[in-house]
Every structure is written in C-alpha cells, then in structure tokens.
Amino acid sequence: MFDLNLPLAERMRPTSLDELIGQEHLVGEGGILRKTIKSGVVPSMILWGPPGVGKTTIANIIANQVKSPFYTLSAVSAGVKDVREVIEKAKRQSKAILFIDEIHRFNKSQQDALLGAVEKGTITLIGATTENPSFEVNSALLSRSQVYTLRSLTEEDLLRLIDMVLKKDEKLKKKNVHLKEHKAMLNISGGDARKLLNLLELVFDSLAGDEIEITDEKVMDIAQQRVAIYDKSGEQHYDIISAFIKSLRGSDPNAAVYYMARMIEGGEDVKFIARRMLIMASEDIGNANPTALVIANNTFQAVNVIGYPEAEIILSQCATYLACSPKSNASYMAIKKAKAMVRETGDLPVPMSIRNAPTKLMKDSGYGQGYKYAHDFANNFVSMEFLPDQIKNSKLYDPGKNAREEEMRKRLKALWKEKYGY
Known part of the structure; x- marks a missing residue:
C-alpha cells in the first residue's frame, strides 16, 4: 500500500523496467541498458535527457535489480564533503551505487573528488543530467562512464x-x-x-x-498558467532561445532581455544562456567588435562562479551589450566557405615553400624552399601564395560593412593590392 500523502509521481514511480513508459531504445527488449542491468555488472554511467523522462527512476531500478547499497546526492545542495562521506561508507560495502542528480551542477573540484573512487570501483556512479555531458562533465570522469541518452516522452x-x-x-x-x-x-x-x-x-x-x-x-x-508557460525541454524551449538569439542579432536589447527573463523565470540553466551568447558573439558580431567575444566569455565564466539569482545581472549586461554591438557574420561565412571548398577539392597538397622542414632530408627534398619570413620585410608583410595551387587567389573572408572590418579591408587591400579584389 502506497502512502497517499506522497505526491502522485512518487507513488507511481516504476520499480521495474517493465513498468517504465518510454525509453524503449534503452530498456525495451534487446535494449542495451536492459541487457546491462540483466547481466548484473553495471558500469558507471551518465543518464542524459530532458527533465522527467525517467533518469532517477532508472537509477532506482538498477539499484533494486542488482541489490546494491544505494546513495543519492543532489548536485544542487551537496558538496565535496558529502561526496567523500559517501565514498568512505562505500569502502565498507561492496558494489555501492552513488546516484548524483543534476551532476552538471557539480564544479570541477566536486567532480574530481569522484574520480579515484570510480576508477578503483569503490562506487558505481550514476549521474543524471539535462545538459550535454561533453560540456558539463569533465573528460576524465566522462571517459570512465557510459553515456546513455534518454529521449523526450511522446x-x-x-x-x-x-x-x-x-x-x-x-x-x-x-x-x-x-x-x-x-x-x-x-x-x-x-x-x-x-x-x-x-x-x-x-x-x-x-x-x-x-x-x-x-x-x-x-x-x-x-x-493558473495562462501566461508565460516555459518548458525547458519541449518545443517552446527552442522557440524562446531562437527568439532570444534573433533579438540579439537584430540589435533589439528590449526584446533580448524580455526573452532572457522568460528563460530565467522558467528555471533555465544560466550556463545554457551564457553559452548561447558566447556562440552568438562570434557568429553574429565577430570582428565588427572583437570585445564582444571577450565579454561573452567572461560572462560564461562569471555565471559559473556566481549562480542564481545574481547571475541574471551579469547575463543582462552581456545581452544588452551584444544587442547594441555592430554586427558581422563575415568570420562565420568564411569558415563555411572554407569547409565547402575542402569537401569539394579534397586534401590538396600544401605548397612546398610553407611546409615544415625539421630534417635535412626534408630540406633537401625542397620543403620550405622559397619561404620568406614576413618580419624581414617592410610592414611585416611579404606577398606570397599560401593556398594550394589548385585554389590559389580564392577569397574566403570578406570583411563586413562596419567600421572595424572596413579598417581590415583597407589594410588587406593595401597589402594584397588587387589580388583578392578587396
């Protein structure tokens, strides 16, 4: 008999994989996670997926199935001391499982505290995260864990x-x-x-x-949610972040802070907001204002240290700065053009004059011959062809129409004269 005072979600939490709804690709018949649990040999793992799709439930089912001591920590409230206490308890037991909810909120030192115990097998770590573990879990811990991706419920x-x-x-x-x-x-x-x-x-x-x-x-x-419904995992999540970025790109600081407020009120992770502004600072502003990237990067670092609620002040400062900044996607377009060219032309040989020549044999074979050291010439510049012969004179970077990049354009034109048509 369930305690009817418990919330419905807790009363109805599945206790076996057969009761779990969704995630058939992992726990259905033939699913890799079902096979792993059935074998009784459970590796450390990261369960990555949207909120409320079964990450905690799967962790509890694993613990029940393999009959192991089970410890739970929330990265929101736990620290290194709590991690070490669990590890000390686990040393006196066998096959202890430590479940850490929202593991992406653990900082580097907290994650590092887990490494030794996971490596030695003192604990089997099960981490749950809504954020991409490639960004939020340190590489050493990630390399010792299997990552299982949970899908949104249909x-x-x-x-x-x-x-x-x-x-x-x-x-x-x-x-x-x-x-x-x-x-x-x-x-x-x-x-x-x-x-x-x-x-x-x-x-x-x-x-x-x-x-x-x-x-x-x-x-x-x-x-009572007729207004401002925000869902961190569904379609509106993508609509709001899209509106936010388009407002920044469109130089509208008012719309930008409005959509940022929607995300903040909805409980969006500050690092997600900061990361998107960091990308935008390069993609949409670039060399029109290189300081934008510096400010966005400092914002990303700062919100990691500050956290809610004060982080919203830093986020707002950055968003209004980016919105008011001159815009250019010239750098973004340059790499897109370059990648398209690479796919089209393949691995073209690097000109001999600019190849590295660390050995006598390579020097004798012509590596580095004809290279001119730019700093030996006036204005620290020498006219040479650096691209492979098959694509020589190709122009990939076309400076934007803004004050800073116009200066770049004038400099390039003065240096290269009419070669690139600047």
Whole structure:
C-alpha cells in the first residue's frame, strides 16, 4: 500500500523496467541498458535527457535489480564533503551505487573528488543530467562512464502514463475521472512525466464530485498558467532561445532581455544562456567588435562562479551589450566557405615553400624552399601564395560593412593590392 500523502509521481514511480513508459531504445527488449542491468555488472554511467523522462527512476531500478547499497546526492545542495562521506561508507560495502542528480551542477573540484573512487570501483556512479555531458562533465570522469541518452516522452507515452495511473492509483480510483481533453495538461507539463502527474493530482484535488471531467479550460484555470508557460525541454524551449538569439542579432536589447527573463523565470540553466551568447558573439558580431567575444566569455565564466539569482545581472549586461554591438557574420561565412571548398577539392597538397622542414632530408627534398619570413620585410608583410595551387587567389573572408572590418579591408587591400579584389 502506497502512502497517499506522497505526491502522485512518487507513488507511481516504476520499480521495474517493465513498468517504465518510454525509453524503449534503452530498456525495451534487446535494449542495451536492459541487457546491462540483466547481466548484473553495471558500469558507471551518465543518464542524459530532458527533465522527467525517467533518469532517477532508472537509477532506482538498477539499484533494486542488482541489490546494491544505494546513495543519492543532489548536485544542487551537496558538496565535496558529502561526496567523500559517501565514498568512505562505500569502502565498507561492496558494489555501492552513488546516484548524483543534476551532476552538471557539480564544479570541477566536486567532480574530481569522484574520480579515484570510480576508477578503483569503490562506487558505481550514476549521474543524471539535462545538459550535454561533453560540456558539463569533465573528460576524465566522462571517459570512465557510459553515456546513455534518454529521449523526450511522446504524446502517446504521456497519455499511456495518465491512463495507467488513473487505473492503478488508489487515490485517483476513488473517483470516476474522464480525460475529455489533454492538450493543456501536456503543454503545461512540457513532456515532463513528474510534472504531468503532479498536475493531474492537483486537478483531481481541485475538482469536487465523484464524477470528474478534465478539460483544457479547467486545467488552465487550476494551474493558473495562462501566461508565460516555459518548458525547458519541449518545443517552446527552442522557440524562446531562437527568439532570444534573433533579438540579439537584430540589435533589439528590449526584446533580448524580455526573452532572457522568460528563460530565467522558467528555471533555465544560466550556463545554457551564457553559452548561447558566447556562440552568438562570434557568429553574429565577430570582428565588427572583437570585445564582444571577450565579454561573452567572461560572462560564461562569471555565471559559473556566481549562480542564481545574481547571475541574471551579469547575463543582462552581456545581452544588452551584444544587442547594441555592430554586427558581422563575415568570420562565420568564411569558415563555411572554407569547409565547402575542402569537401569539394579534397586534401590538396600544401605548397612546398610553407611546409615544415625539421630534417635535412626534408630540406633537401625542397620543403620550405622559397619561404620568406614576413618580419624581414617592410610592414611585416611579404606577398606570397599560401593556398594550394589548385585554389590559389580564392577569397574566403570578406570583411563586413562596419567600421572595424572596413579598417581590415583597407589594410588587406593595401597589402594584397588587387589580388583578392578587396
């Protein structure tokens, strides 16, 4: 018998892989994670996926299946001291599992504290993250862990979940619940199964009578979320970040801080916002204002140190600066053109004059012959061909129409005269 005082999502948490809805590619018949758990030999792993798709549930199922001591830490509240305490306990046991929720919030020193224990097998680490582990988990720890990617739950998955709990939960079974409409419930929960079930229970508790009909209007009234619904994992997440970047690119600081506020109010990770501004500073501003990249990079470093809520001040400063900055995508277009050229022309031979010649044999073979050291000439410049013969004189970087890049254009034109047509 479940404790009916527990939230519905906890009461209905699956205890076996067969009860889990979704993630068939990992835990369905033939799924790699099912095979791993069935073998009883569980490696350290990172479970990467959106909120509420089963990361914590899978960790609990693994612990139950392999009958191991199971410890849980949240990276939001735990520190190095907590990690070391668990490791000391695990040394006195065998096959202890340490589950760390939101492991991406652990800083480098906290992650480093895990390394030795994971390497020696003192603990089996299961980390859960909504962020790309390639960016958020240090490489040494990542190399010692398997990464399993969990997918967003489909509408069909979520409706199956609702149907299942309406039939199984002792509390919800006390009334005849009819789900007439489901769009609002799915939109508000944003694909997060935990949020969906807690919303379902809230609606259930708010409607009187033995017969309950759930409609979109009733759900919206009860949830009081007619405005500013933000979902970190679903379609709106991508719509809001797209609007934010386009506002920065479009030099509209007002729209930029508005969409940033939408993300902040929705609980978006500050590092995600800062990372996107860092990319934008190079892609959309580039050499029109090189300081933008410096400020964006400093913002990324600063919000890692500061965290919420003060980080929003730093984010706002950076966003307004980027929005007000002159824009250029010339550098971005240059690398795109260069990559297209490489794909088209293949591995062209580097001109002999600019090849490295570390040995006598290579020097005798002509490597480096004819190279002219730019600093030996006026203006630290010498006219040479650096591209392979087959693509010589190709122009890939075309400076943008802004004050800084116009200076670059004038310099290039003076140096190269008419060679590149600047």
